[in-house]
Amino acid sequence: MSYKFDSDARYTENDEWARLEDDLVVCGITDYAQDQLSDVVYVELPEVGATVSAGDAVAVVESVKAAADVYAPVSGEIVAVNEALEDSPELVNEDPFGAAWFFKIAPSNLSELDELMDQAAYETYIEEREEG
Amino acid sequence: MTELKRTALYERHIARGGRMVPFAGYELPVQYPTGPMVEHEAVRSAAGLFDIDHMGQFRLVGRDAEVFLQYVQPRDVSRMKVWDAEYSFLCYEDGTFVDDIFIYRLPDSWWIVVNAANREKDLFWLDTHMASFDCDLIDESDTTYMLALQGPRAQTVLQKLTDYDLGQMAFHTAAQAQVAGIETLIGATGYTGEYGYELFFPAEKAAAMWELLLEAGADQGLLPCGLAARDSLRFEACLPLYGHEISAEVEPVGARLSWVCDWDKGPWLGREAVLKTKLEGPQRWLVGLEMVERGVPREHYPVAANGQTIGWVTTGMKSPTLDKFLALAYVPAPYHRLDTELEVLIRGKPRKAKVVKRPFYMPVYRR
Numbered sequence: 359m360s361y362k363f364d365s366d367a368r369y370t371e372n373d374e375w376a377r378l379e380d381d382l383v384v385c386g387i388t389d390y391a392q393d394q395l396s397d398v399v400y401v402e403l404p405e406v407g408a409t410v411s412a413g414d415a416v417a418v419v420e421s422v423k424a425a426a427d428v429y430a431p432v433s434g435e436i437v438a439v440n441e442a443l444e445d446s447p448e449l450v451n452e453d454p455f456g457a458a459w460f461f462k463i464a465p466s467n468l469s470e471l472d473e474l475m476d477q478a479a480y481e482t483y484i485e486e487r488e489e490g
Numbered sequence: 491m492t493e494l495k496r497t498a499l500y501e502r503h504i505a506r507g508g509r510m511v512p513f514a515g516y517e518l519p520v521q522y523p524t525g526p527m528v529e530h531e532a533v534r535s536a537a538g539l540f541d542i543d544h545m546g547q548f549r550l551v552g553r554d555a556e557v558f559l560q561y562v563q564p565r566d567v568s569r570m571k572v573w574d575a576e577y578s579f580l581c582y583e584d585g586t587f588v589d590d591i592f593i594y595r596l597p598d599s600w601w602i603v604v605n606a607a608n609r610e611k612d613l614f615w616l617d618t619h620m621a622s623f624d625c626d627l628i629d630e631s632d633t634t635y636m637l638a639l640q641g642p643r644a645q646t647v648l649q650k651l652t653d654y655d656l657g658q659m660a661f662h663t664a665a666q667a668q669v670a671g672i673e674t675l676i677g678a679t680g681y682t683g684e685y686g687y688e689l690f691f692p693a694e695k696a697a698a699m700w701e702l703l704l705e706a707g708a709d710q711g712l713l714p715c716g717l718a719a720r721d722s723l724r725f726e727a728c729l730p731l732y733g734h735e736i737s738a739e740v741e742p743v744g745a746r747l748s749w750v751c752d753w754d755k756g757p758w759l760g761r762e763a764v765l766k767t768k769l770e771g772p773q774r775w776l777v778g779l780e781m782v783e784r785g786v787p788r789e790h791y792p793v794a795a796n797g798q799t800i801g802w803v804t805t806g807m808k809s810p811t812l813d814k815f816l817a818l819a820y821v822p823a824p825y826h827r828l829d830t831e832l833e834v835l836i837r838g839k840p841r842k843a844k845v846v847k848r849p850f851y852m853p854v855y856r857r
Contacts, residue, residue: 396509396718397527399808400786400815418837420786422526422718422807425837444784451525 361484362389364455368431368471369480375455376431376463376471383432383463383471387419389454390484395421398450403439404461410436412470417460419450428460432470438462497543498635498696506714514606516544519716526718530810533682533723536711537641539703540720546609547634547690548616550600552625559600562619562759563591564742566752570595575662575679578750580615581760585741585767588615590732594664594677601664601675601690603636605732619759635696639703639712640686640723642854647707648676648687661685661855670702682720683727683853725805728778728818728849734789734804735776735818744772744820746848774801775826778850779834781815782842792835793819793843800825803834809850816850817843 367375373391377384392398402418410416410430417428439461443449449458465471475483494517503510508519518541521529532538550559559567565578574595580588589608594601604612609631616627639648645656652674654667659678666675672695680686691699704714721731730736736745742764751764781787787806792799806817817834825832828847833840 396521397525400784402785422722423520425786425788 361393362455363477363481365477367455368474368476369483370429370431370474371483372427372429374429374431376474378468378471379462381464382437383434383465383468384459385428385431385461385463386454386459387428387450388480391426392451392454392458395419395424395426395450397422398447401443401447401450401460403441403443404436406436406439408436410434410463419447430463431474432463432465433467434463434465436461437464495544497541498693499541499543499700502697502700503541503714508714508716511717513717514544516606518544519714520718521716522714524713526716526722527810529713529715529719530722532711532713533641533684533715533719534811535642536713537639537643537647537686537707538682538713538715538719539700539707540638540640540715541700542636542638542688542720543693543696544606545636546604546606546612546629546631547636548602548604548613549628549630550602550625551598551628552623554623555600555625558620558623558625559593560755560758561623562616563593564751564758564761564764565593566755567593567595567600568755572597573664575664575677579736579742579747580612581742581764582738583760583763585760585763586738587732587736587740587742587745588612588738590730590736590747592677592679594675596664596666596675603688608732633693634690635693635699637689637696637699637703638680638682638686638720639689639707640680640682641684641712643707643710643712644684644686647703647710647712650706651702652676656687670699672699674699681729682723683729683849683851684723685854721805722807722810725807725816725818726809726811726849726851727853728851730776731805740774740820741767741772743767744774745776771823774820774822776804776848777819777821777826778846778848779803779806779817779819779832779843780846781817781834782831782844784815785834785836785839785841786815787817787819787834787836787841787843791817793821794833794835794840795821795825795830797833797840799835800832806834811851814850816846818848821845
């Protein structure tokens with residue numbers, strides 16, 4: 359099974375991606391995550407203005423068969439959410455690294471981003487689980 | 491944990507990218523790479539093929555077969571003509587469910603289809619009550635393969651493989667015929683809300699039948715479909731599933747199945763208890779819920795009225811056909827009335843819902 363990746367993004371062990379754009383950390387779930395979930399039918403987004411810590415459950419993504427929490431990859435303030443996902447949750451399946459970004463965080467400690475996996479490490483992490 | 495069984499099509503599912511999951515003791519595909527939404531839509535608009543070999547099949551034979559069948563289930567089978575097929579269920583004497591079943595009247599026997607998880611239990615239950623009857627129940631599940639071909643183009647697909655005129659088959663009847671040269675019991679039956687067929691044939695022909703059907707359906711939009719689509723299809727049509735809407739915890743009146751019962755045919759197991767419930771009203775009713783506030787209702791989520799938990803969701807999802815968040819749930823009277831405002835606790839948070847008409851999707855054969 360081959361998955362799409364974004365070489366500009368960093369990755370969490372919970373299959374979120376985080377990408378620095380204009381001083382904000384844009385976050386979503388990976389292609390691997392959407393494939394595991396299958397057809398996404400519902401996304402619940404955080405409140406804009408909320409202060410979050412890395413690892414906090416801040417959003418929910420639900421597929422035909424399962425509900426999964428989405429965790430904040432870095433600490434900071436939620437400054438934007440992708441409301442398009444509320445009406446078009448299928449975007450998560452179609453374009454997980456692009457149109458289906460979940461939220462943007464104004465980071466309070468940008469070094470947290472460096473602690474996340476890069477693409478190569480994340481690919482290895484997926485392979486390990488696939489063999490699991 | 492007991493080892494999971496594999497159907498004869500296991501390798502075929504893997505080859506087609508089927509995602510295998512445990513279900514009723516079997517490893518079965520929950521979906522193919524097309525995804526459950528696309529598979530669901532294929533059955534509503536074209537056709538879908540399901541491996542349902544996990545289902546059990548019993549053959550009932552002998553002089554007292556009909557009398558015995560009258561006694562162990564609520565439907566008046568004396569009114570069934572040869573080749574008729576009907577839905578029914580088995581009850582304990584307290585009126586709760588043993589299982590739900592499909593009965594086919596064949597020229598020389600009765601063919602009974604049961605849920606995979608209940609096969610041993612049903613066999614034991616039926617055997618227990620057979621002592622004073624001159625008949626035999628033969629478990630033919632292992633030698634019989636079962637596929638479901640469902641959807642508006644199912645007839646076109648199947649007709650390519652058989653000389654038998656499918657156009658003359660009424661819904662809920664059966665026929666014995668050759669399909670792709672394989673001796674097959676064809677049931678004009680199914681559990682999706684669409685017209686279609688359930689096919690029973692020798693287990694060693696499983697791979698041949700599967701591939702020939704998919705080939706015959708390639709130009710008709712036929713897709714192999716997994717358990718997720720099977721569940722969403724039967725859910726929209728409000729067809730109950732054992733372990734969800736029906737179980738040993740609930741009974742037929744509340745489950746909206748008292749229409750199956752024949753009260754005049756004489757005694758049957760569970761009759762007194764079910765009749766009493768019918769007269770007095772059940773403890774809880776199965777209702778359809780539509781979410782007023784967004785959220786995915788799922789099985790076991792509590793249902794509340796004015797902050798008090800009053801019931802539970804038996805099945806819930808985003809309906810692919812209706813594009814709404816819907817649920818089936820058990821609630822006590824008077825909360826079962828249409829338009830009653832209730833709440834579903836979704837991951838602990840109350841979300842508004844209201845009682846709506848069932849079925850969510852009117853089966854084509856009831857229109």
